[in-house]
Amino acid sequence: MANEVKNVAFIGLGIMGLPMAKNLLKAGFNVTGYNRSQGKIDELVEAGGNGATSVADAVKDADVIITMVPDSPDVAGVVRGEDGVFANAKKGAYWVDNSSIRPDVTAELSKEAVEAGIRPVDAPVSGGEPGAIDGVLSIMCGGEQADFDAVKPVLEAMGKTIVLVGPAGSGQTVKAANQLIVAGNIQLLAEAIVFLEAYGVDTNAALNVLGGGLAGSKVLDQKGQKMLDRSFEPGFRLELHHKDMGIVTSAAREAGVILPLGAVAAQLVAATVAEGHGGLDHSGLLKIVEQLSGRDK
Missing domain, CATH: 1.10.1040.10 (N-(1-d-carboxylethyl)-l-norvaline Dehydrogenase; domain 2)
Known part of the structure; x- marks a missing residue:
């Protein structure tokens, strides 16, 4: 585990997100989860994680923030606004978006992240629920090399094939x-x-x-x-x-x-x-x- 990456916020504990978050716990990261339905948060807590009451609460102490939500508007809704990731994460934190969204939206949100002092890596995954459970997902990443290198230990807890494929938005492409x-x-x-x-x-x-x-x-x-x-x-x-x-x-x-x-x-x-x-x-x-x-x- 990279020394600077200990606390991970995980937003979106669905079919894929919950087992991914559990694998982060198994790898030794401190994981705080937030989901719209409380039951998924409870499952993460039972596995040894922490529960949050809001996005802002989840990200406040995080070194890495992971979002795993259904679509482009969902990601934008999570990161923007006074209660969102950009307004509440500490400066220098990394934002890893494991969601599958439009490349142009990713490029736009990545620019906003940088302006907010957040380091973005788009990192959509492939492998379905079995891959998420077994921690063998294929993860295609877009972003800066240094940011990719910093979050790679986190990604390695969830996936097997992890590749930087280009600048912001490339992972989504x-x-x-x-x-x-x-x-x-x-x-x-x-x-x-x-x-x-x-x-x-x-x-x-x-x-x-x-x-x-x-x-x-x-x-x-x-x-x-x-x-x-x-x-x-x-x-x-x-x-x-x-x-x-x-x-x-x-x-x-x-x-x-x-x-x-x-x-x-x-x-x-x-x-x-x-x-x-x-x-x-x-x-x-x-x-x-x-x-x-x-x-x-």
């Missing part, structure tokens, strides 16, 4: 690309499963052999059985992937980049959410394939 790839993989896996089931194939055996060849992927490993079991308890909710696909398609349009398959995947994610399945795991994309094939149960 790479995360958008990650979500593009993941959505496409999930959609094709769903199509393959519906196709296999239509022919009465032993799907468990089929996924086993597919996983050993070029079709193998972490998506197949983590989501294949969930699809076969129609078990869609959220590790990462479809509504959040819908948000992320909006980010990547918008950013691609601004850059003049064409994403033909990505656009289709984004529409299928949107359709699944529109059908009322936004609270399901993103493996729930299987439902829209079944529906389009007339095989929904």
Whole structure:
């Protein structure tokens, strides 16, 4: 643990945030958590952390402040204002945003952080709930090299693959690309499963052999059985992937980049959410394939 980094404030103790905060505790950091629902704060306290009554309360003594909230407006709401991070954190503290938000918003908020005397690192994560629990997340970071180096011990308590990919906002850009790839993989896996089931194939055996060849992927490993079991308890909710696909398609349009398959995947994610399945795991994309094939149960 870096000597200057002992106290960590963790804001946003959701499906991903709570296990990430618990891993920080296991690594020996002093963690103070804040969440909109008290129950999650209580869980952190039971694990050995401290609870805060507000964002301002959480960040006042923190060396590193981590935010892990759903969307761009949520992050802005947490860091801005008289009760926010920028107004209440001590000068020189580091702000690590593990949320997945728009790159342009990240760049704007990072500039505001620097003006407030806070050192920002955008650090969105990939690996879902299992990765958060096991502490093996992939963390793509944007910011200054010195700031990245300072917070890396904190990130290493939560992740396995941790890379600085460029200046402020770059982490969010790479995360958008990650979500593009993941959505496409999930959609094709769903199509393959519906196709296999239509022919009465032993799907468990089929996924086993597919996983050993070029079709193998972490998506197949983590989501294949969930699809076969129609078990869609959220590790990462479809509504959040819908948000992320909006980010990547918008950013691609601004850059003049064409994403033909990505656009289709984004529409299928949107359709699944529109059908009322936004609270399901993103493996729930299987439902829209079944529906389009007339095989929904």
